[in-house]
Amino acid sequence: MTGPARGGADPGVAAAFRETMAAVCAPVAVMTGLEGGLPHGTTVSAFASLSMNPPMVLVALDRTSELLALVRRTRRFGLNLLGAGQAGLARRFAAKGGAAKFAGVAWEPHAGVPRIPGSAGFVGCTVAGLAHGGDHLIVLGNVVAAETTGDAPLVYHRRTFGTPAALPEVSG
Template identity: 60%
Template sequence: MAHVATPVSVVTSINGGLPVGTTVSAFLSLSMNPPMVVVSLDRGSETLELVTESRKFGLNILSSDQHSAAMKFATKDGVGKFHGVRWEIDHDLPRIIGTAGWVACTVDRILEGGDHMIVLGNVVAADQQHGSPLTYHRRAFGTHSALETV
């Protein structure tokens, strides 16, 4: 699967006023009517536990200059992930500042998927910024470049 380019996002939730989050590369748009997305979270993820309890999550679509945030949120250290990261509350969820996009969701359902759980989210708010999204391909971060059309 390393040969498949994927978007890099951070799924966020909140626990007693403290933000939690984890990097995901398994995210996609599921439906336009109603607007829905899919994210895949590791079964042992603290973020999954909070998303399951709260029934909502934020999806921070990282910009091409946020690869260090992607690495930080990919660690198992739940406490220090937001240290040094600018964020705010949006729709009662942690929103990372400077992302290429933001989606606030309520959980529609959670399905089993091997060692991960598949979370189907109903989009309640979305915002995009101008800038290139961060992608992951062949174990390296990059971004999308449009092909020249003839």
């Protein structure tokens, strides 16, 4: 019999949790930051709306994330909400590589951070605070800019990219 995994989690529960969370449909975004005129970014799916008054979001980043370190220094970040046709960008920004991830990727400064044209939406934020969350830090953001195109979003479900489709109306 094996003992608890790092952090006290039972290995069986941890594996079951991983599989259970893979069954949850998650939105996909490229979180961005800007430092020294150079864009940086990483793919995230652990983000959500937090508050409408004031407008706030939260994003969870691994404690070892290079982007987290940059966001802590600059106190700004952007969320480029990817559209249904942008799975390639999601894969690209999920890899290691720092500013090199932006090689050949169009971007423009907006709200002090990189905005990727063609994204289904964008949220620009200033850092309101950080909270501990296991092996991640939760970045709380005050929204300073927001826009949407109305395009279908990219989602991640069962380790595959896709997009939601409306269900037909069922009467009765």
